[in-house]
Amino acid sequence: MSITPPMVLTKPHYTPSAPVGAALSQPLHIKAVVIDMDGTLMPTYKVLISLIEADAALKRLFEDTYLKMWSDRLPSRMMSLFGIQSLLHHPEESTQQMFVQTLEALDAAIPVATLHRMQHAVNASFQLYSGVLEFLMCATNYGIYIAIYSDSLSDSVVLRLMRSGISPICFDAIYAKYDPAHPEQQILQTNGSFPVQSGYEKILVPCGFQKPDVMPLKQIAHITKAAPDQILMIGDSLSDLHVAVGIDFSTEYEPDLTPRTSIFCFQEEGAKDISDQERLMNTRLRPGKEVLGADAVNRGIETLGVEDYIIRLPQGFNTLNRLIEEGAIRLSPSNYLGAQWASDLAI
Helix, strand or coil: CCCCCCCCCCCCCCCCCCCECCCCCCCEEECEEEECCECCCECHHHHHHHHHHHHHHHHHHCHHHHHHHCCCHHHHHHHHHHHHHHHHHCCHHHHHHHHHHHHHHCCCCCCHHHHHHHHHHHHHHCCCCCCHHHHHHHHHHHCCEEEEEEEEEHHHHHHHHHHHCCCHHHCCEEEEECCCCCHHHCCCCCECCECCCCCHHHCEEEECCCCCCCHHHHHHHHHHCCCHHHEEEEECCHHHHHHHHCCCCCCCCCCCCCCCCCEEEEEHHHHHCCCHHHHHHHHHHCCCCCCCCHHHHHHHHHHHCCHHHEEEECCCHHHHHHHHHHCCEEECCCCCCCHHHHHHHCC
C-alpha cells in the first residue's frame, strides 16, 4: 500500500480523553485495525424491521387464516426456508419475496405502505455509520493495515460492502466465513448478484472458524509486527470483546494469564442502535445465540474486569476520528507484505 501525506495531523501534546481506558499508555501508536461489519460499520440488524413489518401485516390482515396456515409464524418459517444469512443480507430475495408470495396465495391486495416501510428498513441497514469513510480514508493514507473480521458468509460480506459503497482499496484483508456445506454461497463461485471480479476477491480470506477465534488477530500481528497495544479491534458485540481480550474456543479466560490480542474499541453507537424489537427478533430467530445490544457487552466488560483496557466510542467512528485528531491515537505505518498476500491466508 502506498503511503501519501496524512489527512489528519496529530497535535504534539495530548490531554487524555475519557473514552480511553486508564490502563492504556497514551498516546497509542496503532499499526493495524480489525473491524467487525454487522452493527459496527453499518446497522445491519435494521433489516429485521422488514421481517417484523411483514409478520405484523399478515397478522392484521388475516388473523384467523394466518394462525391456521402459519402456526409457527412467518419469521420461523422464513428462517427455516432461507436461513439467517439470507434474511440479514439478501432481504429482497427472502423476506420481501416471501411476504408478497404469501399475500398472493391468500388472494389479498399487497399493502403498499407496508412494502415501503420494509424497503426503508432494508435501505437503512446498508447505510454506513457517520465517520466510517473518514476513518477509512485517514487510516489508508497513513498506511495502516485494515482488516474486516466477520462471522457472515463471504458473499454476504462482499455484497453488503459493495452495496454500502465502500471500495475494496480501503482494506488489506477480509476474514469471512467459508461454509463447505454451502459452496454456492461463496464469492469464489459465480453469483448473479454481483461480478466475481469485484476487487474484493483479491483480499478475501475464507476461513472455517468464527469469533471468538483469535487466529485473524494473530496473523495480522505477525504480518504487521504489531504488539497487542498497537492493534485496534472495533466491534459492537460480546464476541468482538472476546476476540480482543484473547478468549477463544480452546482457552479459558484468566485475567492475569490470558494475553490480549488487541485493544477493544467498543462501538457503542452501533450497539445502542439495536432496538428492543430487533434484539428480540434476532433472539427469536436464533435462540441460544449471542444476545445483541450494549447491555450484553457492558456486562461482559464488567465480568472480565477490562474496563481500563478498552476504548469506548459513544459516537462511534466520530469519536474515533476525534481521538486521532486530538493525538490520543496516533496512526503509525506498518511494514507488511501487502494486500495481495491475503489470498494466501485462506484457512
